Amino acid sequence: MKKLSLLIIALMSVGAIFMAANTAYAQTKGDVKVKPLKIKKWKKYDVGEIRFEDKAAGTEGSQIYNRLVPNPEEYISSCAREVLATLYFSPKDKITPVNVINYTLEDREGISAKGGGNGKIRIFYSSRHVEKSYKGQGDDKVMFETRGVLLHELTHAYQLEPQGIGSYGTNRTFWAFIEGMADAVRVANGGFYGEKDRPKGGHYMNGYRHAGYFFVWIRDNYDADFLRKFNQSTLHIVPWSFDGAIKSILGEEHDIESLWHEYQVAVGDIKE
Numbered sequence: 001m002k003k004l005s006l007l008i009i010a011l012m013s014v015g016a017i018f019m020a021a022n023t024a025y026a027q028t029k030g031d032v033k034v035k036p037l038k039i040k041k042w043k044k045y046d047v048g049e050i051r052f053e054d055k056a057a058g059t060e061g062s063q064i065y066n067r068l069v070p071n072p073e074e075y076i077s078s079c080a081r082e083v084l085a086t087l088y089f090s091p092k093d094k095i096t097p098v099n100v101i102n103y104t105l106e107d108r109e110g111i112s113a114k115g116g117g118n119g120k121i122r123i124f125y126s127s128r129h130v131e132k133s134y135k136g137q138g139d140d141k142v143m144f145e146t147r148g149v150l151l152h153e154l155t156h157a158y159q160l161e162p163q164g165i166g167s168y169g170t171n172r173t174f175w176a177f178i179e180g181m182a183d184a185v186r187v188a189n190g191g192f193y194g195e196k197d198r199p200k201g202g203h204y205m206n207g208y209r210h211a212g213y214f215f216v217w218i219r220d221n222y223d224a225d226f227l228r229k230f231n232q233s234t235l236h237i238v239p240w241s242f243d244g245a246i247k248s249i250l251g252e253e254h255d256i257e258s259l260w261h262e263y264q265v266a267v268g269d270i271k272e
């Protein structure tokens with residue numbers, strides 16, 4: 001009976017996090033609206049085989065994670081469908097194939113990272129990060145952070161990549177797009193604390209949240225399907241560039257630097 005009660009509590013915690021993801025933030029300054037996704041069409045999509053392994057067994061982080069996520073495979077699959085629904089219009093799109101996701105909980109420094117390729121993906125998540133999230137903030141913080149980090153890493157598994165400009169490790173534009181889109185998916189699905197987590201100033205070429213919040217702002221102010229179109233721009237804009245993608249989606253009268261300036265003014269980081 002005790003195990004059943006713990007399971008029910010854990011499932012309720014997971015459910016609460018997913019409900020929070022569909023709560024709209026107020027549209028002020030850098031806050032973004034979390035728009036409900038059409039997940040139903042993705043329910044039968046094969047996200048790949050999920051293989052979970054706890055390599056941190058016996059640690060406090062492992063105990064917390066397993067208590068809150070009693071079925072990691074189902075949890076990861078659910079997050080994967082959120083990512084797919086954010087990046088693509090439908091399962092009929094040209095989608096990066098993923099056959100296997102080896103997801104490990106590990107007792108190591110860092111937070112999380114994705115590796116592998118050619119359909120075989122590796123993602124590790126740090127049990128030490130779970131412990132840090134838990135201290136002082138409890139279960140809700142752990143689940144919020146776990147989901148947000150997972151959305152980011154799963155985006156790397158399913159997103160399309162720029163063509164004709166080198167690779168992640170050799171080209172800054174490639175890198176900024178990849179990391180910016182991963183955080184854009186996290187922002188779009190309520191994986192950050194709205195304006196509180198939005199970095200001030202900087203540049204979209206800094207990738208991550210700088211670019212992620214910016215891309216979602218373009219979605220909210222110019223084209224509701226911008227993230228999907230931006231992802232798909234890598235298929236037909238070769239060699240790929242930010243300007244080429246922007247002009248293809250929004251029209252020749254737009255360019256990335258002007259949009260960045262407009263965004264910075266709109267969120268109050270600079271004055272006109």
